[in-house]
Amino acid sequence: MDLVPVRRYSGGMSATLLTNARLIDPVAGTDTLGDLRIEGGRITAPGPALDVIDCKGKCLAPGIVDLGVKVGEPGERHKESFRTAGAAAARGGVTTMVCRPDTIPVIDSPEMLQHARSRAAEACVNVLHMSALTRSRAGREMVEIGFLRDAGAVAFTDGTHVVTDTKVLSRCMVYARSLGALVIGHPQDPGLSSGACVTSGKFASLRGLPGVSPLAERMGIERDLALAAATGVAYHLDQVTVAAALPALRRAKAEGVDVTAGTSIHHLTLNVLDVADYRTFFKVTPPLRDEEDRLAVVEALADGTIDIISSMHTPQDEESKRLPFEEAAPGAVGLETLLPAAMRLVHAGHIDLPTLWRALSTNPARRLGLAAGTLAEGAPADLVLFDPDAPFVLNRFKLASKSKNTPFDGARMEGRVIGTWVGGVRVFDREDAV
Numbered sequence: 001m002d003l004v005p006v007r008r009y010s011g012g013m014s015a016t017l018l019t020n021a022r023l024i025d026p027v028a029g030t031d032t033l034g035d036l037r038i039e040g041g042r043i044t045a046p047g048p049a050l051d052v053i054d055c056k057g058k059c060l061a062p063g064i065v066d067l068g069v070k071v072g073e074p075g076e077r078h079k080e081s082f083r084t085a086g087a088a089a090a091r092g093g094v095t096t097m098v099c100r101p102d103t104i105p106v107i108d109s110p111e112m113l114q115h116a117r118s119r120a121a122e123a124c125v126n127v128l129h130m131s132a133l134t135r136s137r138a139g140r141e142m143v144e145i146g147f148l149r150d151a152g153a154v155a156f157t158d159g160t161h162v163v164t165d166t167k168v169l170s171r172c173m174v175y176a177r178s179l180g181a182l183v184i185g186h187p188q189d190p191g192l193s194s195g196a197c198v199t200s201g202k203f204a205s206l207r208g209l210p211g212v213s214p215l216a217e218r219m220g221i222e223r224d225l226a227l228a229a230a231t232g233v234a235y236h237l238d239q240v241t242v243a244a245a246l247p248a249l250r251r252a253k254a255e256g257v258d259v260t261a262g263t264s265i266h267h268l269t270l271n272v273l274d275v276a277d278y279r280t281f282f283k284v285t286p287p288l289r290d291e292e293d294r295l296a297v298v299e300a301l302a303d304g305t306i307d308i309i310s311s312m313h314t315p316q317d318e319e320s321k322r323l324p325f326e327e328a329a330p331g332a333v334g335l336e337t338l339l340p341a342a343m344r345l346v347h348a349g350h351i352d353l354p355t356l357w358r359a360l361s362t363n364p365a366r367r368l369g370l371a372a373g374t375l376a377e378g379a380p381a382d383l384v385l386f387d388p389d390a391p392f393v394l395n396r397f398k399l400a401s402k403s404k405n406t407p408f409d410g411a412r413m414e415g416r417v418i419g420t421w422v423g424g425v426r427v428f429d430r431e432d433a434v
Contacts, residue, residue: 014039014049014050014051015037015038015039015044015047015048015049015050015051016037016038016039016049016050016051016052016053016424017035017036017037017049017051017052017053018035018036018037018038018053018055018060018383018385019035019052019053019054019055020033020035020054020055020056020057021033021034021035021036021055021057021058021059021060021385022055022057022058022059022060023036023060023061023375024059024060024061024062024353024354024357024375025354025374025375026061026062026354026355026357026358026361026362026373026374027358027362027373027374027375027376028354029354029355030354031352031353031354033057036060036375036383037049038381038383038421038424039424040424041380041381041423041424041425042378042379042380042381042424043375043376043377043378043379043380043381044377044378045377055385058385058386058387058418059353059385059386059387059388060375060383060384060385061093061353061357061361061375061383061384061386062095062357062361062362062365062372062373062374062375062379062382062383062384063093063094063095063096063125063361063372063382063383063384063420063421063422064092064093064094064095064096064338064339064360064361064384065094065095065096065098065360065361065364065365065368065370065372065373066089066094066096066097066098066310066311066313066335066338066364067098067238067262067308067310067364067367067368068098068100068238068262068264068310068311068312068313069085069089069097069098069099069100069310069311069313069335070099070100070102070103070312070313070314070315070331071085071097071099071103071120072103072315072402073103073116073119074103074104074105074112074115074116074119075103075104075105076103076104078317078402079315079316079317079402079403080315080333080401080402080403081122081402082119082120082121082122082123082127083122083123084400084401084402085097085123085313085335085401086122086123086124086125086127087124087400088313088333088335088336088399088400088401089123089124089125089335089336090124090125090420090422090427090428091335091336091400091417091420091428092311092335092336092337092338092339092417093338093339093384093386093417093420094125094311094335094338094420095125095126095372095382095383095384095420095421095422096125096126096127096128096365096370096372096382097123097125097126097127097128097335098128098129098130098154098155098364098368099116099120099127099128099129099130100130100157100159101129101130101131101132101137101157101159102132102137102159102160102161103116105136106132106135106136106137107129107130107131107132108131108132108134108135108136108137108143109143109144109148110144110147110148110150110151113129113131113148113151113152113153114151114152116129117129117151117152124422124427124428125420125422125427126372126382126422126423128152128154128368129152129153129154130153130154130155130156130157130184131143131145131148131153131155131156131157132156132157132158133156133157133158133163133172133183134158134163134168134172137158137159137161138161139158139161139162139163139164139165139168139169140165140168141168142168142171142172142175143156145172145175145176145179145181146179149179149181153181154182154368154369155181155182155183155184155236155368156172156176156181156182156183156184157183157184157185157186157238158186159186159238160186160188160285161186162185162186162188162189162190162220163185164190164191166223166227169224169227170227170230170231173227173228173231173233173235174231174233176233176234177231177232177233177234180234181233181234182234182235182236182367182368183233183234183235183236184235184236184237184238185220185224185235185236185237185238186220186237186238186239187217187220187221187224187237187238187239187240187245188216188217188220188286189215189216189217189219189220189223192212192213192215192216192219193212193216193286195210196210196211196212196287197209197210197211197283197287197325197326197330198210198211198212198272198275198287198288199211199212199213199214199272199286199287199288199289199290199293200212200213200214201272201290203272203273203275204272207275207278207325209325209326210326211287212286212287214242214243214244214245214289214293215244217240217241217242217244217245217286218242218244218245218248221237221240221245221248221249222248224237225248225249225252225257225259228252228257228258228259229252229255229257232258233258234258235257235258235259235260236259236260236261236262236308236367237249237259237260237261237262238262238310238312239262239263239264239267239286239310239312240261240262240263240297240300240306241263241264241267241286241289241293241297242289242293242296242297243292243293243296243297246296246297246300246305249261249300249305249306250305253305260307260308260363260367261305261306261307261308262306262307262308262309262310262364263297263301263306263308263309263310264284264309264310264311264312264334265309265310265311265312265334265337265338265341265342266284266288266312266332266334266341266407267284267286267288267289267294267297268294268297268298268301268309268341268342268345269294269341269342269344269345270282270288270294270407271288271289271290271291271293271294272287272288272289272290273291274288274407275288275325278324278325279325279407280321280322280323280325280328281321281332281405281406281407281409282332282407283321283325283328283329283330283331284312284314284330284331284332284407285314285330285331298345298350298351299350301345301350301351301359302350302351302355306359307359307363307367308359308363308364308367309338309342309356309359309360310364311333311334311335311337311338312331312332312334313332313333313334313335313401314330314331314332314333314334315331315333315401315402315403315405316329316330316331316332316403316405317403317405318404318405321405331405332405332406332407333399333401333403333404333405333406334406335401336399336400336401337394337399337406337408337413338360339360339384339386339415339417340392340394340408340413340414340415340416341408341413342356342360342415343388343413343414343415344413344414346388347414353388361373362374380423381421381423381424382421382422382423383420383421384417384419384420384421385417385418385419385420386415386416386417386418387415387416387418388414388415389414389415390414390415390416391412391413391414392412392413392414392416393410393411393412393413394406394408394409394410394411394413395409395410396408396409416430417430418430
């Protein structure tokens with residue numbers, strides 16, 4: 001299957017040398033001062049270069065591979081287009097967006113996928129697409145996995161529409177296994193989580209909001225991992241957010257199940273108390289968890305139990321957020337805030353930069369079979385140059401995304417992208433940013 005991103009870039013014949021850079025190599029696990037040369041869109045061996053860029057000791061790392069981006073096309077272009085999502089990605093150091101199929105209409109056929117791929121040409125970064133696992137994400141009938149893989153789908157998921165019919169999910173997994181396709185699941189028991197908007201507990205009771213127990217996620221993971229073990233499918237859990245779910249995940253990995261797990265940057269850096277007085281920008285799916293769960297997930301990320309960090313970028317317009325908390329649409333934008341939010345984990349001493357970048361770049365690239373996520377010679381020159389300590393106060397109205405629903409509005413943050421390269425071409429320069 002062709003896993004080449006929709007839009008290709010050529011670095012031209014001239015070479016560029018990035019000197020005096022703090023090279024963050026997630027594969028080698030190193031953080032060292034050095035140089036990096038790119039030519040023809042790839043990282044090359046040391047040699048002469050016509051263009052020399054002094055990185056002034058700032059960090060240079062593989063570009064972020066963001067698994068689980070929502071773009072509004074088709075159907076909700078007023079919330080986010082590929083052009084604006086691409087601009088936000090470039091400003092955030094994301095060089096590859098892996099887009100979800102939960103669009104209007106759903107991407108569940110080769111024709112819909114081809115349309116999305118053609119529209120994605122407007123983005124200035126690499127764009128890959130996932131397909132729905134069942135038609136209309138209704139959980140009843142499997143999509144044409146083989147045809148959709150041939151059309152360019154890199155994974156199959158119904159997202160937050162959990163397939164409740166275990167027999168249907170099992171059949172989907174068996175068929176995906178026969179084709180070598182990756183299936184992505186959202187670990188949740190919908191019977192327990194239906195109608196909930198916060199995590200159950202004292203906060204939910206005090207605010208009078210319907211809550212969901214962490215047990216819903218644990219039960220969802222237990223079922224999905226049992227099916228993954230039985231079918232042998234390559235399986236990825238998109239968001240693991242509670243401590244109660246981690247033992248089953250660790251056990252499955254120890255038993256050799258082909259499973260990886262992700263979590264969102266919001267669940268790593270925020271907790272249920274941030275909702276405060278019904279702040280709808282903090283309403284996400286699954287809901288923000290207790291601080292004890294957040295710390296457990298951070299620890300699981302550091303020890304490798306959780307493999308991937310995603311922004312779970314979900315644009316929502318003002319009208320859908322300016323509602324009572326229970327009625328407001330869930331989701332937050334994250335392409336542009338993923339890197340500075342992730343730096344909170346580094347500055348707090350939870351994780352070092354090479355380990356963080358394995359979760360942001362190397363691991364998602366490997367799970368999708370991409371050559372990205374490394375500084376090795378011959379790898380695509382998809383790179384991000386950033387200052388990990390640069391302070392700023394986030395102003396949501398300055399974000400490149402059409403929708404401005406970020407929970408970090410007004411927050412003091414550290415870590416700013418200076419430049420982003422895709423295929424050796426610089427697609428963002430901080431000095432040129434408005």
